Amino acid sequence: MKLRLFIVVFFISIIGFSQEYNTAMFVSKSDLELTSYSKDSTANALVIYDYGNSFVDRNTFWLRVQNQRKIKILRPEGIERGQFEVKLYKGKSSEEKIENISATTYNLVNGKIVKSHLSKDAIFKEENENYTLVKFALPQVKVGSVLTVRYETQSKFMSKYQPWYFQGQDPVMYSEYNTSIPGNYEYHVKLVGGIPLDTNDVSLEKSCLEVGRNGYSDCGISKYVMKNIPAYKLEDYTTTELNYISRIEYELSVFRGFDGVVKKIAKTWKNADKELETDEDFGRQISKKSLVKSVLPESISLISDKLTKAKAIYQFVLDNYKWNGKSERYDVSIKTLNKEKVGSTFEINLLLENLLNIEGIKAYPILISTRQNGLITKIYPVLSDFNYVILKITIDEKSYYLDATDPYLVFGELPFRTLNQYGRLIDFDNGSYWEDIIVNDNSIKSHSIELFSYQDDHFTGRINSNSQGYYSYSKKKQFEENSITYKENSINNYTDIKIIDHNVNDYDKTKSEFNETLNFSLEPEIIGNKIYLNPFILKFFNKNPFQLQERTYPIDFGYKSIFMYKVKIDLNDNLKIVEMPSSVNYALPNNGGRILFNTNMKDEVLTLYFKIQFNRPIYLPEYYPYLKQFMDKVVKLQNNTVIVLENQ
Numbered sequence: 001m002k003l004r005l006f007i008v009v010f011f012i013s014i015i016g017f018s019q020e021y022n023t024a025m026f027v028s029k030s031d032l033e034l035t036s037y038s039k040d041s042t043a044n045a046l047v048i049y050d051y052g053n054s055f056v057d058r059n060t061f062w063l064r065v066q067n068q069r070k071i072k073i074l075r076p077e078g079i080e081r082g083q084f085e086v087k088l089y090k091g092k093s094s095e096e097k098i099e100n101i102s103a104t105t106y107n108l109v110n111g112k113i114v115k116s117h118l119s120k121d122a123i124f125k126e127e128n129e130n131y132t133l134v135k136f137a138l139p140q141v142k143v144g145s146v147l148t149v150r151y152e153t154q155s156k157f158m159s160k161y162q163p164w165y166f167q168g169q170d171p172v173m174y175s176e177y178n179t180s181i182p183g184n185y186e187y188h189v190k191l192v193g194g195i196p197l198d199t200n201d202v203s204l205e206k207s208c209l210e211v212g213r214n215g216y217s218d219c220g221i222s223k224y225v226m227k228n229i230p231a232y233k234l235e236d237y238t239t240t241e242l243n244y245i246s247r248i249e250y251e252l253s254v255f256r257g258f259d260g261v262v263k264k265i266a267k268t269w270k271n272a273d274k275e276l277e278t279d280e281d282f283g284r285q286i287s288k289k290s291l292v293k294s295v296l297p298e299s300i301s302l303i304s305d306k307l308t309k310a311k312a313i314y315q316f317v318l319d320n321y322k323w324n325g326k327s328e329r330y331d332v333s334i335k336t337l338n339k340e341k342v343g344s345t346f347e348i349n350l351l352l353e354n355l356l357n358i359e360g361i362k363a364y365p366i367l368i369s370t371r372q373n374g375l376i377t378k379i380y381p382v383l384s385d386f387n388y389v390i391l392k393i394t395i396d397e398k399s400y401y402l403d404a405t406d407p408y409l410v411f412g413e414l415p416f417r418t419l420n421q422y423g424r425l426i427d428f429d430n431g432s433y434w435e436d437i438i439v440n441d442n443s444i445k446s447h448s449i450e451l452f453s454y455q456d457d458h459f460t461g462r463i464n465s466n467s468q469g470y471y472s473y474s475k476k477k478q479f480e481e482n483s484i485t486y487k488e489n490s491i492n493n494y495t496d497i498k499i500i501d502h503n504v505n506d507y508d509k510t511k512s513e514f515n516e517t518l519n520f521s522l523e524p525e526i527i528g529n530k531i532y533l534n535p536f537i538l539k540f541f542n543k544n545p546f547q548l549q550e551r552t553y554p555i556d557f558g559y560k561s562i563f564m565y566k567v568k569i570d571l572n573d574n575l576k577i578v579e580m581p582s583s584v585n586y587a588l589p590n591n592g593g594r595i596l597f598n599t600n601m602k603d604e605v606l607t608l609y610f611k612i613q614f615n616r617p618i619y620l621p622e623y624y625p626y627l628k629q630f631m632d633k634v635v636k637l638q639n640n641t642v643i644v645l646e647n648q
Helices: 002-017 029-033 076-082 269-277 306-320 334-340 345-358 470-481 483-493 621-640
Strands: 045-056 063-073 083-089 097-109 112-117 123-127 131-137 146-155 172-182 185-192 199-211 215-229 247-256 262-264 363-368 388-395 398-402 422-425 433-436 443-455 458-468 498-505 513-522 525-527 530-533 561-570 575-579 584-587 593-602 605-614 643-647
Touching (some): 029 097, 045 199, 097 131, 172 199, 334 345, 345 363, 345 388, 443 470, 470 483, 584 621
Parallel strands (some): 045 172
Antiparallel strands (some): 045 063, 063 146, 083 131, 097 146, 123 131, 172 215, 185 247, 199 215, 388 398, 443 458, 575 643, 593 605
């Protein structure tokens, strides 16, 4: 008995004096005493424990999902984590339910643990025709509190098994999801996000469900665990969060009834191709000569060179048809488009497909999902995931992607919204296949600056700016829509220099570049007889866009980029150099990118050259610390570079 007592006392003392969070629903004093989370010092709250258990009830055959969560409030911004919402869907013949809601707030008051329980009158419901929203707020929530929440949802809708989100807006120490799926149901199971599972156990439970006449079903039992999951924090250069938040999703593939009926729910791509071929809004709008008869002028039809003809057809569609901003595949009618001259993405690009094909240029539609719509699963066809269409043509062994919805894009350029890695090329003769959507050309932004006179403590100079590819797009659009406003806004953007005049050179919206010239004057900093000049009059990046401690999703620029900056300072006979900056040559791993900065002095002219190059459109999360350091160097170089001059 003494030995047993010692063990119990020793165990309690471990719980009492442990300086770590307790990853279970039990709330310890240590949970309340700790004030931060070592793996994320910026966290507003911490999910210490997150548990889910889903199974089909033996009696009702409803899907039951038991939820348990323990949360630590670390900052005032995290207090709102004490407010919960659970969405329950309504069907034609059934509604989801919620049962057994219980929640408690734990606080440490004068060294003692004080509990505040959720009351029933703090639970509210909001209803509409599609769902019921159940809301409840825990009492006495403040910085330092620990919250525990338990509830169970019940659903008759088995077509989509209950998904599980391991990751969210707060870091998670431990997340576990248990499933028991009857053999009647076959699901495609998809793990989304780049975080690996710590536990992925699978077993079989015999006769988990039983019906009359000796009918039964075995169940597949799964246990999934992730630990130390960083928060998903939105940052620049990404697509929709649905692409990357770590979770498990289910899509019903086959249902087997106890009566022997088998229903195949998920399609194969062969089935999907047949469905698309006969679809009124897609297949029946493709390669139909009758839809585009006599649309093209004879001057285009008579062009003999295929590439020249393709460009002319593309420009004809841009000039004569306007996109209405809609992209979904429904109510597609090329006949209506020809009449009204305004239509959706599918109407405009399938019109272009017809016009190219009738002129002997084979064009294939590619179904894609836009950046904000999320990546398409490749595991099985879900046609509703596709919300856009582009085209692919090949001329003289070179491929071009086309989209005729935007007049500021040139032949072979795609809208930025479509740069979402891959799409499904539809070929009804040979079968569809996945096509990677790759932009091979670099988009370039460059400034060439000359400082050619220094008088009365002022430099005068000229800026020649050139934007190519995606960097020219917004400039062309703004200038075309209102050239006066564009120039006024451009002048107002320069706070460190005085703009004397501003000219846009050889503007042509059908070209993938934009050129402008600005004449200016600059007043450098003068201390004593020394002139301090930061040569970066214009900056590509005012601050480092990468600020997270850890990023679990890719850095997606969409395209490769080059930034170039060149400054020529004519010293004449009145200036001499006292101090010049050092050269820099810094590279990302595996030729991922480079920073170059150097200076050169020749014939009384000082030249500084600066180049930033990103060699990939997308970088995996492993690159994040390197990119963060890379951009730190870029920003510091632009902000801290100084040339010291003095009068001769």
